Amino acid sequence: MLLHHPLLKTEWVDPLTGVKGYFVIDRLLSGYCGGGIRMRKGLDAQEVERLARTMTLKLSMVDMPSGGAKGGIDYDPAAPEALDILKRFLEAHRPFLQDCWATGEDLGTKEADIHRILTEIGIQSPVQAWIEKHPNAELVPTRLKNLLSLDVEGMTLVDVSTGYGVAVSAKHAAEVILGKAIQTTTAAIQGFGSVGASAALYLQKLGCTIVAISDVLGTIYKEDGIEIKELLPLRSKLGVIDRTLLDDKYTRVDREQWIDFNVDMLIPAAIADAIHAGNVNRVQSKLVIEGANLPTTAEAEKALYDRGICVIPDFVANSGGAGLFGAALDLQVEESIEGIYGYLEKVIGNATKRILKTASEHGVSARTAALMELQRETGIRRDSDVD
Ligand SMILES: NC(=O)c1ccc[n+]([C@@H]2O[C@H](COP(=O)([O-])OP(=O)(O)OC[C@H]3O[C@@H](n4cnc5c(N)ncnc54)[C@H](O)[C@@H]3O)[C@@H](O)[C@H]2O)c1
Numbered sequence: 001m002l003l004h005h006p007l008l009k010t011e012w013v014d015p016l017t018g019v020k021g022y023f024v025i026d027r028l029l030s031g032y033c034g035g036g037i038r039m040r041k042g043l044d045a046q047e048v049e050r051l052a053r054t055m056t057l058k059l060s061m062v063d064m065p066s067g068g069a070k071g072g073i074d075y076d077p078a079a080p081e082a083l084d085i086l087k088r089f090l091e092a093h094r095p096f097l098q099d100c101w102a103t104g105e106d107l108g109t110k111e112a113d114i115h116r117i118l119t120e121i122g123i124q125s126p127v128q129a130w131i132e133k134h135p136n137a138e139l140v141p142t143r144l145k146n147l148l149s150l151d152v153e154g155m156t157l158v159d160v161s162t163g164y165g166v167a168v169s170a171k172h173a174a175e176v177i178l179g180k181a182i183q184t185t186t187a188a189i190q191g192f193g194s195v196g197a198s199a200a201l202y203l204q205k206l207g208c209t210i211v212a213i214s215d216v217l218g219t220i221y222k223e224d225g226i227e228i229k230e231l232l233p234l235r236s237k238l239g240v241i242d243r244t245l246l247d248d249k250y251t252r253v254d255r256e257q258w259i260d261f262n263v264d265m266l267i268p269a270a271i272a273d274a275i276h277a278g279n280v281n282r283v284q285s286k287l288v289i290e291g292a293n294l295p296t297t298a299e300a301e302k303a304l305y306d307r308g309i310c311v312i313p314d315f316v317a318n319s320g321g322a323g324l325f326g327a328a329l330d331l332q333v334e335e336s337i338e339g340i341y342g343y344l345e346k347v348i349g350n351a352t353k354r355i356l357k358t359a360s361e362h363g364v365s366a367r368t369a370a371l372m373e374l375q376r377e378t379g380i381r382r383d384s385d386v387d
Contacts, residue, residue, distance in 0.1 A: 023048070027067035034059055037103055040107055063347075104158065111158040155197075161324035164341060167206055187265040193238060219253045220252055268291060280300040290318060315370065316370050
């Protein structure tokens with residue numbers, strides 16, 4: 001069996017605090033790589049490496065001519081020095097950002113902060129490397145600026161496009177796997193940051209009842225459905241709901257209980273390895289939509305598959321953010337929210353339906369079906385990806 005090795009792994013040590021950071025290029029395609037920057041206490045090199053690999057698969061899934069990469073900093077994003085450390089990390093990686101690495105937000109970082117810091121250090125955009133090599137490089141900066149500054153329900157398009165894609169994927173998967181229209185489904189979501197909150201918002205717009213939502217402080221629950229628009233103003237920049245402002249119509253339970261609800265769909269949209277050998281037996285849903293990257297361990301995914309529970313893999317379900325940049329760089333796509341959402345609906349909706357069809361025809365998991373497709377289309381899969 002061939003083992004997969006990334007192209008480059010670096011370890012960075014902040015000269016002022018000793019905090020560690022990591023940068024991994026999984027692979028370059030046409031000289032490019034793309035992937036956001038994660039900040040969380042306890043992050044290690046291996047997590048960044050796995051995330052970089054997921055980016056390669058995701059970018060390929062949305063037909064972006066770019067390999068995957070990821071940055072990561074082992075630090076608490078809520079600590080006062082977080083943005084100073086992020087700035088030093090970005091400065092240290094300036095040559096990559098200028099030459100080949102397009103980056104953006106991830107768990108614990110925000111697009112607006114990354115953009116502001118990069119401008120301060122003389123890099124015009126987090127995707128500068130992609131812009132410079134674009135055949136219409138003179139048109140792209142204004143188009144990107146216009147698109148990325150569009151306001152969507154008080155949030156930016158970058159913040160919500162991944163969640164929009166999660167909702168699209170969930171809608172199609174619910175039809176195929178559950179035989180249900182999305183309007184008749186229920187869901188529980190782990191995470192209420194960029195991805196969790198926007199997935200919740202768009203799922204609710206489609207008619208899904210969101211029964212439970214967790215954040216880093218705990219899980220809140222309301223059997224007849226949480227009104228997402230009421231909850232959005234109560235969360236901090238990092239997606240933490242202010243409990244002092246929370247109505248008592250919500251039942252509060254332990255953070256880890258998000259997994260226990262008897263709902264149609266579970267949507268992990270926060271941390272890696274959220275569904276693992278220790279809690280997988282508690283899953284009652286027939287469908288898991290991976291809003292987060294790597295939220296299900298391989299062991300847990302196998303256990304779910306053996307129980308007939310379908311997992312829509314991260315590199316399909318949460319490819320909306322990558323798809324946004326694909327659409328923004330494709331001058332054929334109309335420069336509007338409708339144009340972008342039309343593109344994401346087509347790319348992610350079709351991918352979800354296709355992989356579920358392949359999974360059913362070949363008797364394999366949705367992840368294996370998606371990897372089979374990528375290998376067929378691009379030769380991207382290695383033996384180490386087979387489940
Ligand atoms: N932001 C993007 O553009 C994007 C795109 C694709 C995938 N993702 C993935 O989605 C996931 C979430 O990213 P994000 O940008 O929404 O992060 P975020 O920092 O905006 O929000 C994270 C949320 O998770 C919650 N959380 C943290 N630890 C938790 C725990 N132990 N239990 C329950 N909740 C917890 C936080 O309170 C917050 O609500 C990550 O896996 C990320 O890689 C993000």
